[in-house]
Each structure stands twice: as structure tokens, then as C-alpha cells.
Amino acid sequence: MKNILFNGKKHQTKITDSLSFFTSQNCDENDVWIVNGFASKEAKTLENGDELWCIPKGKMPPQDALESMMSARHTPKVHNALKQAKVAICGLGGLGSHIAIMLARSGLGHLVLIDFDIIEPSNLNRQAYNISDLGKLKTQALRSHIKEINPFITTQIFTTKIEPSNIPTLFEGCEIVCEAFDNPFAKAMLAQNFHTHFPDSTLICASGLAGYGDSNAIQTRKINDRFYICGDLLSAAGYGRGLMSPRVNICAAHQANLVLEILCAQNGL
Numbered sequence: 488m489k490n491i492l493f494n495g496k497k498h499q500t501k502i503t504d505s506l507s508f509f510t511s512q513n514c515d516e517n518d519v520w521i522v523n524g525f526a527s528k529e530a531k532t533l534e535n536g537d538e539l540w541c542i543p544k545g546k547m548p549p550q551d552a553l554e555s556m557m558s559a560r561h562t563p564k565v566h567n568a569l570k571q572a573k574v575a576i577c578g579l580g581g582l583g584s585h586i587a588i589m590l591a592r593s594g595l596g597h598l599v600l601i602d603f604d605i606i607e608p609s610n611l612n613r614q615a616y617n618i619s620d621l622g623k624l625k626t627q628a629l630r631s632h633i634k635e636i637n638p639f640i641t642t643q644i645f646t647t648k649i650e651p652s653n654i655p656t657l658f659e660g661c662e663i664v665c666e667a668f669d670n671p672f673a674k675a676m677l678a679q680n681f682h683t684h685f686p687d688s689t690l691i692c693a694s695g696l697a698g699y700g701d702s703n704a705i706q707t708r709k710i711n712d713r714f715y716i717c718g719d720l721l722s723a724a725g726y727g728r729g730l731m732s733p734r735v736n737i738c739a740a741h742q743a744n745l746v747l748e749i750l751c752a753q754n755g756l
Contacts, residue, residue, distance in 0.1 A: 492538040495551045505539060506530035514541040521552060524559020550639050557594050565747075566594055568754040574746055575599035575657065575664045577649055577677060579625040581730055582693055583667030584615035585739035586746075591633045593747060597641040598633065600626050601657060603648045613732040649677060655684045663749060665742050666692040669730075682713060691745055695719035696738040698728040705734065707741050717741040 491498050493512070502508045505522045506529065514520060521540035522531050540552045548556070558566040574595055576583045579602040587598055602625040606616045620628040626644035633642055645657055654677075658664055664681065668674050674692060681690050695718035696705060704719040718738050724730050 489533045489537070490535050491533060492536075494540055495549065500533070502533065504530040504532055505537075508533065508539065509541060512541065515543075517544050518542060519544055519548075521556060524555040524557075526556070553637070553639065561594060564754070564756055565751055568750050568756060569594045569747065570596040572663075572750050573597040573599065573661050575601060575661045576667055577601050577664060578667035578669065578673075579614075579629050580604075580610065580667065580669055581613035581732070581735040582696070582739045582742065583665070584625070584629055585736055586665050586667060586743045587629055587633060588615050588636065589740065589743035590746060591636050591640055593743070594637070595640065595746075597643070599643045599645070599657070599661060600629055601645045601647065601649060602626050603646055613730055613735045649673065651676065651680045654680055658685055658688065661685070661688055662753070663689045663691065663746050665746065666690065667739075667742070669724075678714075686713070689713045689715070689749055691715045691717065691742050693718050693738050693742060695722045696734050697722040697724040697730050699731050699734060702734070702737055705737050705741060707745055715745060717745065 489500050491500060500508060502511055509520050519526055519542045520528055521542065523538055538555055540548065540555065542548045542552055561569070572595055574590060576587050576598065579587065579600055583602070587600060590598060604625055606620045606623050606625055606628055608621060610616060611618065615632065616628055624646050626646045630642045630644055633640060647653065649657060666674060666677050678690065678692060690713065692715070694716055705717065706719070708716050710716060722728070
């Protein structure tokens with residue numbers, strides 16, 4: 488007799504493999520069958536403590552099932568490290584909106600979203616918003632998008648302009664902060680003031696991501712143990728060389744990927 492979990496409930500069975508078990512429960516073969524977080528219709532030998540889910544295809548799974556699937560995809564230790572983390576994104580434009588979405592898909596447990604602006608038509612060429620978002624505050628629109636991706640992530644929004652005076656409040660408890668401003672003076676202000684208040688937190692900035700071409704010029708550079716810059720450090724937006732989605736996304740991915748790398752390293756992974 489095996490003691491397993493099936494659809495979140497304790498279950499005892501004499502059946503020896505997962506395929507036979509799902510069949511015995513009248514699970515439709517078109518449904519998604521999850522064994523210990525992995526989608527499989529193979530006959531895996533059942534062991535005590537195995538966790539099985541049968542989820543109707545195309546339907547939102549319950550939180551336990553989604554957590555189980557994400558944990559298996561990322562490996563449990565990585566998933567747990569990300570789930571416990573708190574990361575802030577400053578500026579929710581081309582960089583920040585995509586950083587937030589990538590971290591949400593990665594299972595970051597707590598995201599702090601900071602911006603004071605609304606979504607305009609000129610944003611749609613590179614930012615993670617839709618026509619239906621026009622006129623909305625970026626903080627509120629992005630929180631809605633993240634909820635559609637993973638409703639179990641905690642999102643905290645600050646619809647405000649970051650100033651030296653509110654830095655201690657906005658970033659309280661954040662292990663990592665991603666700078667994603669399009670204003671060089673705002674970038675400098677944050678870089679100059681952040682570690683005064685949070686010497687043990689990491690700041691990831693961006694510089695140089697305009698135009699198109701030369702993807703490999705965008706790199707991640709370590710300035711010191713708590714300060715990184717992603718980008719090519721050269722390509723500024725200007726006449727004939729605007730901000731375009733591919734290079735913006737490449738830089739955003741560098742920042743998001745570095746967040747995962749740092750959090751995993753902090754947890755000994």
C-alpha cells in the first residue's frame with residue numbers, strides 16, 4: 488500500500504505505477520497529468536510521498552498544483568529560493584516591464600513595482616503593454632498582467648517618483664533592486680543614494696541598449712559585490728537610433744537573469 492497525494496488530498500493505493508493510477512481515477516487522457524511536478528503519461532513506479540495531479544487541459548490549476556509544476560521545472564531548491572525573495576523594479580517601461588514579467592514567470596515571490604507614469608501609444612513598440620492599457624498607470628497595468636501570469640505572486644506598487652527622500656521607504660526588505668529608468672539623471676540619483684541606506688542589498692543598473700544589431704555587445708558587468716551594470720554602456724537613444732524592442736529585451740533579460748543568479752548564489756545553489 489502506497490501513501491500518496493492526489494489532487495492535494497491524501498490517498499492510499501495498491502496500484503504500482505502512475506499511468507495505471509490515473510486510469511483508475513477515470514482521468515481523461517487529454518487532461519494534464521502531473522507526477523511530482525512533471526507532466527508525464529509514462530508509467531512511473533509509485534513511491535510513498537509521490538504527488539499526483541490531474542488537471543483539465545487549458546484550465547487554471549489550483550495553487551498547490553501550479554507550485555508543484557513550477558518547483559519541478561526550476562528544481563525545488565531554486566524555486567523555494569525565488570519564492571522567498573523580494574525584488575524591486577524602478578521604472579516600468581521597456582526594461583522594467585519585461586524584467587517584472589520575466590521574474591514573475593520565474594516564480595519570484597514578492598515584486599515591488601515603482602513608476603509614476605501612464606501608458607502612451609509611443610510605449611507600445613517596446614514595453615509589455617497592450618492597446619487596452621493606454622491611459623492606465625503603468626504600476627496598475629503591470630500588476631494586472633502579472634496576476635494573469637501567476638496570481639499567487641505578491642505585487643506591491645508605488646505610483647510615485649523616486650527621490651532621495653523616499654528611497655529608505657520604497658526598498659525596505661528588498662534583497663535586489665533593478666534600475667530601469669530612461670532618464671540618466673534618475674539613474675545617477677539612484678546609484679548615488681541607494682547603498683547609503685541599503686549597503687547589503689544589490690543594485691542592478693542598465694546603460695546602453697538603444698537601436699538594433701550587435702546583441703553580444705550587451706553584457707553584464709560587475710562593478711563591485713553589490714553593484715552591476717547591464718548594457719553596452721554606449722548606445723543612447725537619439726535621432727535615427729531609437730529604442731527598439733529586441734535590444735531592450737536583451738538588456739532586460741540580462742538584468743532578470745542576474746537577479747536569479749544572485750538569489751541562487753545567496754542560497755548556496
